Amino acid sequence: MAQLRNVAIVGFAQLPVVARDEHRTATEMLYPAVRQALEQCGVGRDDIDYQIAGSTDYMDGRPFGFVAALESMGSWPPREDLHLEMDGIFCAYYAWLRMQAGYCDTALVVAHGKVSEGEPRRVSNLQMDPYYHAPLGIDATASSALQASMFMARTGVSDRDLARVAARNRKHGASNPDNQLRSAVSAEELQNTPFVVEPLRAGYLPPVGETATCLILAAEGKAERLCDRPVWIHGVEHRSELQTLGARDLSRSAGAKLASEKALAMAGLDRADQVDFAELAATNPAEEMVLCEALGLDPFGTRPVLNPSGGPLCADPIMSTGLIRLGEAFRQLSGRAGERAVSGAERALVHGQQGHCLQTNIVWICGTKRRWS
Amino acid sequence: MAFTAPPDDAVKYVESLVWLPYHYVAGDYRAVYLRALKDKRILGSRCDKTGKVFVPPVINSPESFAPCSEIVEVSDCGTITTFCIVNIPVIGRNLELPYVAASVVLDGADIPIFALIQECRPEEVHMGMRVEAVWKPDGERQGDHEDILHFRPTSRPRSGEWPRPL
Amino acid sequence: MRRPVAVVGVGQTHHASRRSDVSIAGLVREAVDRALLDAGLEHKDIDAVIIGKAPDMLEGVAQPEQYLVGAVGAHLKPMLRVHTAGSVGASTAITAATHVASGLYNRVLTVAFEKQSEGNTMWALSPNLPFTPPLVAGAGGYFAPYCREYIARSKAPLHIGPLTMVYARENGARNEYAHLREPVTIEQVMDTPMLWDPIRFGETCPASDGAVAMILASEELARKGPRKPAWIKAGYTFAEAMWVPNRDQVSPKAGQMCARKVYEAAGITEPWKEIDTAELYVPFSWFQAMWLENLGFCPEGEGWKAIDRGDTRFGGKLPIDPSGGVLCTNPIGASGMLRLAEAALQVMGRAGAHQVEGAKTALGHAYGGGAQYFAMWIVSSEL
Numbered sequence: 001m002a003q004l005r006n007v008a009i010v011g012f013a014q015l016p017v018v019a020r021d022e023h024r025t026a027t028e029m030l031y032p033a034v035r036q037a038l039e040q041c042g043v044g045r046d047d048i049d050y051q052i053a054g055s056t057d058y059m060d061g062r063p064f065g066f067v068a069a070l071e072s073m074g075s076w077p078p079r080e081d082l083h084l085e086m087d088g089i090f091c092a093y094y095a096w097l098r099m100q101a102g103y104c105d106t107a108l109v110v111a112h113g114k115v116s117e118g119e120p121r122r123v124s125n126l127q128m129d130p131y132y133h134a135p136l137g138i139d140a141t142a143s144s145a146l147q148a149s150m151f152m153a154r155t156g157v158s159d160r161d162l163a164r165v166a167a168r169n170r171k172h173g174a175s176n177p178d179n180q181l182r183s184a185v186s187a188e189e190l191q192n193t194p195f196v197v198e199p200l201r202a203g204y205l206p207p208v209g210e211t212a213t214c215l216i217l218a219a220e221g222k223a224e225r226l227c228d229r230p231v232w233i234h235g236v237e238h239r240s241e242l243q244t245l246g247a248r249d250l251s252r253s254a255g256a257k258l259a260s261e262k263a264l265a266m267a268g269l270d271r272a273d274q275v276d277f278a279e280l281a282a283t284n285p286a287e288e289m290v291l292c293e294a295l296g297l298d299p300f301g302t303r304p305v306l307n308p309s310g311g312p313l314c315a316d317p318i319m320s321t322g323l324i325r326l327g328e329a330f331r332q333l334s335g336r337a338g339e340r341a342v343s344g345a346e347r348a349l350v351h352g353q354q355g356h357c358l359q360t361n362i363v364w365i366c367g368t369k370r371r372w373s
Numbered sequence: 374m375a376f377t378a379p380p381d382d383a384v385k386y387v388e389s390l391v392w393l394p395y396h397y398v399a400g401d402y403r404a405v406y407l408r409a410l411k412d413k414r415i416l417g418s419r420c421d422k423t424g425k426v427f428v429p430p431v432i433n434s435p436e437s438f439a440p441c442s443e444i445v446e447v448s449d450c451g452t453i454t455t456f457c458i459v460n461i462p463v464i465g466r467n468l469e470l471p472y473v474a475a476s477v478v479l480d481g482a483d484i485p486i487f488a489l490i491q492e493c494r495p496e497e498v499h500m501g502m503r504v505e506a507v508w509k510p511d512g513e514r515q516g517d518h519e520d521i522l523h524f525r526p527t528s529r530p531r532s533g534e535w536p537r538p539l
Numbered sequence: 540m541r542r543p544v545a546v547v548g549v550g551q552t553h554h555a556s557r558r559s560d561v562s563i564a565g566l567v568r569e570a571v572d573r574a575l576l577d578a579g580l581e582h583k584d585i586d587a588v589i590i591g592k593a594p595d596m597l598e599g600v601a602q603p604e605q606y607l608v609g610a611v612g613a614h615l616k617p618m619l620r621v622h623t624a625g626s627v628g629a630s631t632a633i634t635a636a637t638h639v640a641s642g643l644y645n646r647v648l649t650v651a652f653e654k655q656s657e658g659n660t661m662w663a664l665s666p667n668l669p670f671t672p673p674l675v676a677g678a679g680g681y682f683a684p685y686c687r688e689y690i691a692r693s694k695a696p697l698h699i700g701p702l703t704m705v706y707a708r709e710n711g712a713r714n715e716y717a718h719l720r721e722p723v724t725i726e727q728v729m730d731t732p733m734l735w736d737p738i739r740f741g742e743t744c745p746a747s748d749g750a751v752a753m754i755l756a757s758e759e760l761a762r763k764g765p766r767k768p769a770w771i772k773a774g775y776t777f778a779e780a781m782w783v784p785n786r787d788q789v790s791p792k793a794g795q796m797c798a799r800k801v802y803e804a805a806g807i808t809e810p811w812k813e814i815d816t817a818e819l820y821v822p823f824s825w826f827q828a829m830w831l832e833n834l835g836f837c838p839e840g841e842g843w844k845a846i847d848r849g850d851t852r853f854g855g856k857l858p859i860d861p862s863g864g865v866l867c868t869n870p871i872g873a874s875g876m877l878r879l880a881e882a883a884l885q886v887m888g889r890a891g892a893h894q895v896e897g898a899k900t901a902l903g904h905a906y907g908g909g910a911q912y913f914a915m916w917i918v919s920s921e922l
Binding site: 020021022023024025028031035044045058061070071072073074075076114116117118119122123126130131134135 | 387389391393394395396397398399400401402403431432433435436438440
Binding site for chain 3: 074081083084093097098241247255
C-alpha cells in the first residue's frame with residue numbers, strides 16, 4: 001500500500017434522533033449541527049475548504065431537496081461543493097479521497113433526511129428494480145426478512161440468538177443521549193414482541209427517526225489545530241453488489257467482506273478483531289450477524305465491543321445512520337463518549353451501508369494514532 | 374388452475390402509479406410567516422450580524438452564517454426587480470394567460486419574493502415598477518400563501534420606516 | 540499525490556424524446572458499452588463506477604443506481620451516486636477524475652443518464668409543495684426573468700436569442716447523436732409561441748432520453764490506449780446559496796469562481812485566445828450570451844456581440860456548442876456530462892462532422908439549481 005495522507009475526523013455534531021421534529025424542516029435541522037461542529041473545532045465557516053452533503057429526494061418528498069442545504073451550510077461566498085444521493089458516510093469517503101488527491105485540507109460533511117414526512121417503507125420499495133421487484137411490493141423490511149430466513153436456515157442461528165443481539169444493542173444504547181430508544185430491554189422481552197415480517201420481530205427493528213449530522217475532516221497539519229485529539233483514518237473501502245435478490249447469496253455479504261479486507265490491508269491489520277470496538281450500520285440483528293460473519297467478528301464476544309452507541313436499532317435516521325457510526329468512532333476515540341466510553345479504546349472499525357440487504361457497504365478503520373509517519 | 378391468455382402485443386411497458394403521501398412540516402419560521410398573513414402582515418427575519426432582512430423568515434443567513442433570530446414586519450408594498458410573462462399554465466393553479474411572474478423586493482426586505490402581478494396589462498409591467506399586495510377580504514384569509522391574491526401597480530412611495538421589529 | 544488524468548473512452552446513446560426500444564438499464568448499458576468499446580477495454584479493467592442523474596422522480600425509481608449496478612458493471616466494485624441538479628453530469632465526471640487523481644484508482648467508468656419519457660417531467664420538477672405559492676411554470680418560468688434582466692443590462696438586440704438557436708441547430712444537424720437535427724431559420728424561431736416572455740418555445744431545449752459514459756485513466760494506462768486521450772487539465776465544482784441579498788442570477792458568483800479556478804489550474808490567462816471551443820450548458824438560448832460573460836470569454840455586457848458577429852458559430856473564432864448542445868439534446872442528468880464528453884472528443888480530434896478544426900484546448904461546462912451549482916473542466920490534446 002502506497003503511503004497516503006493522514007486525514008482525521010476533527011469534529012462531529014448531531015441532533016438527538018427523534019420520531020418527528022415538528023419545528024424545523026430537514027435543512028433547518030442541519031444549521032445547529034453545522035454550527036456545533038464548527039464550534040467544536042473553534043473555526044469559522046470560511047476556514048473549511050470543501051463541503052459535501054448526503055440526502056435523497058424521495059425521503060424529502062421533493063426534487064432537489066438538497067439545494068436548501070446550501071443555506072444551512074453557509075454557502076456564501078460560493079464553496080467548492082458536491083452532493084451525493086447517499087448516506088453521509090459515503091460523502092465522508094469522497095471528502096477523504098479529495099484530500100488524498102491534494103485538492104483540499106478540510107471538509108464539512110453533512111447528512112439530512114426528514115424521514116417522518118414520508119413513508120420510508122414505501123420509498124424503500126421504489127428502490128427496487130421497477131420491472132420485477134418493485135411491483136411485488138417488497139420493502140426493506142420484507143427483503144431483510146428474506147435475508148434473515150436464509151441466514152438462519154444456513155447457520156442454525158435461532159430466534160433467541162437474534163433477541164440476544166438486539167438486547168445487547170438496546171443495553172449499550174441506553175447510555176447514549178442522542179438515541180431515540182434509550183432503555184435496556186431483555187432478550188426475553190424482545191423475543192416476545194410480535195413479528196413484523198417473520199422472522200423479524202418489532203423488537204428487532206428500529207423505529208422511524210430523523211436527525212441532521214455534520215462531521216468535519218482535516219488533513220495532517222490542519223487536523224491538530226482543529227482538534228486536541230483527532231481521530232485518524234487508517235483505511236477505508238467500499239463495494240456495491242447486484243440488487244437482484246435472487247442473484248446473490250443473501251445470507252452472506254461478499255461486498256462487506258471484500259471492503260473490510262481492503263480497508264484492513266490499508267490500515268496494516270490482518271483481522272477485524274484487532275480493533276477495540278466496531279460500529280455497524282446493520283438495521284436488524286440478523287443483518288448484523290451476516291455482517292459479523294463477513295467481517296470476522298463474534299456477535300456474542302466481549303472484545304471488540306460491538307455498537308457501543310447502541311447501533312441503528314436504537315436510532316436509524318436514514319441518510320445519517322452511517323455518518324453517525326463514524327461520528328461515534330470519533331466520540332469514542334477522542335474521549336467524548338461519556339459513560340458509554342469503551343475503556344482503553346485506540347482503534348475502531350466503522351461500517352455504513354445502503355440499499356436492500358447490505359447491497360452497498362463501506363468499511364473504515366480509525367485510530368488515535370497517525371497511520372503513516 | 375386458470376391461466377390468463379398471453380398478451381397479443383409484445384409487452385413494452387410496466388405501468389406503475391406511484392402513490393406516496395408526505396406530511397410536510399412548515400417549520401416554526403415559516404409557520405409564523407403564514408399565520409401573520411391572516412392579519413395582512415408580511416414577516417421576515419433579521420440577521421443577528423448584518424441586520425439584513427429575509428422574507429419569508431429563515432433561521433440563518435447563508436451569507437454571514439449568523440442566526441436570524443429577530444422576527445420583523447416588512448411592507449406589503451415593493452419594487453419589481455425583474456419579471457417574465459408566462460403563456461403556459463402552471464400545475465396546481467388556475468391562472469388566466471398570459472400572467473406576469475415577477476421578482477419583488479418588499480420595502481424593508483433585502484431579498485426578493487416571487488409574485489404574481491395583476492390588474493394591469495403585461496406590457497405595462499417594467500423593472501422598477503412599484504407594486505402592492507392585494508389581500509383576500511377579511512374573514513376569508515386562512516393563513517396560507519393564497520391570502521395574498523396577487524400584487525398590483527401602486528403609486529405608494531418607498532417606505533422609510535421598515536422593517537419594524539415585532 | 541495529485542496526478543494526470545485522461546479521458547480514454549467516450550460513448551453516448553442516440554438521443555430521442557422516447558427511447559422505447561430500451562429499458563432504463565438498457566439505455567445506460569448502451570452508453571457504457573460504447574465507452575468501453577471506444578477505449579478497447581472490458582468491465583474487468585474498471586476499478587470503480589461513478590454514476591449521476593437528476594432527480595429520481597423523473598423515472599419514479601428511488602436511488603436507481605442501486606438497481607443499475609448490474610447494467611454498469613459495478614458488482615463488487617466501488618460505486619458512488621452524484622446529484623447536483625442540472626450540473627450533475629459534469630460534477631459526476633469530475634468526481635470520477637478525482638478518483639484517478641488520488642492515485643487510488645487507475646481506471647474509472649463514469650456514466651450519466653435520464654429517461655424522461657418514463658415519467659412525467661413537469662410533475663417531477665414542479666411538485667405541489669405546501670407553503671410555497673405555485674407560480675413558476677417549469678425551469679423556463681424560473682430563468683426567464685434573468686434573461687430579461689440580462690437583455691436590459693446589456694442592451695442586447697432581441698434577435699440574439701433566436702440567432703443562438705439557429706447556430707445550435709446548424710451544429711445539431713452535424714451531430715449524429717443529437718435529438719433535434721433539423722436546421723431552423725431566425726424567422727422560424729421568431730414565429731414560435733412566446734412561452735415565458737422573453738423565452739420562445741423555439742429557444743428552449745427539448746426533453747430527451749439519453750445516456751453518456753466515459754472511461755478516465757491514469758497517465759500510464761492512458762498512454763497504452765488504442766488512441767490519443769484527452770488530458771484533463773482541471774475540473775472543479777462550486778455552489779452558492781439561494782437567499783443571499785443582492786445575489787446576481789444573471790452572472791452568478793459561483794460560476795465566476797469556478798471558471799477562475801479551472802483557468803488558473805489549467806494555466807489559462809486569456810480564455811478567448813487560449814480555448815479553442817467550449818461546450819456550455821445552455822438550456823434557453825439567451826444563456827449562451829450570459830455564460831460567455833460569466834466565464835470570462837467576453838467583458839460584461841458584450842457576450843451577445845460575439846454571437847452577433849458570428850464568432851461563436853461553427854467555423855467562427857470561438858465555436859460554442861459545436862455538438863448542438865443542450866438546445867438540441869437534453870437528457871437532464873446526462874446533459875452536463877455530454878458537455879464534458881463533447882469537449883473531450885474535440886481535443887481528441889474525434890468529433891466527426893462537428894469537429895472544430897485543430898481544437899487543442901476545450902472547456903466543458905454545466906450549471907444547475909437556481910443558477911447555483913457549477914461544474915467545469917478543461918481538456919487538452921497535450922498533457
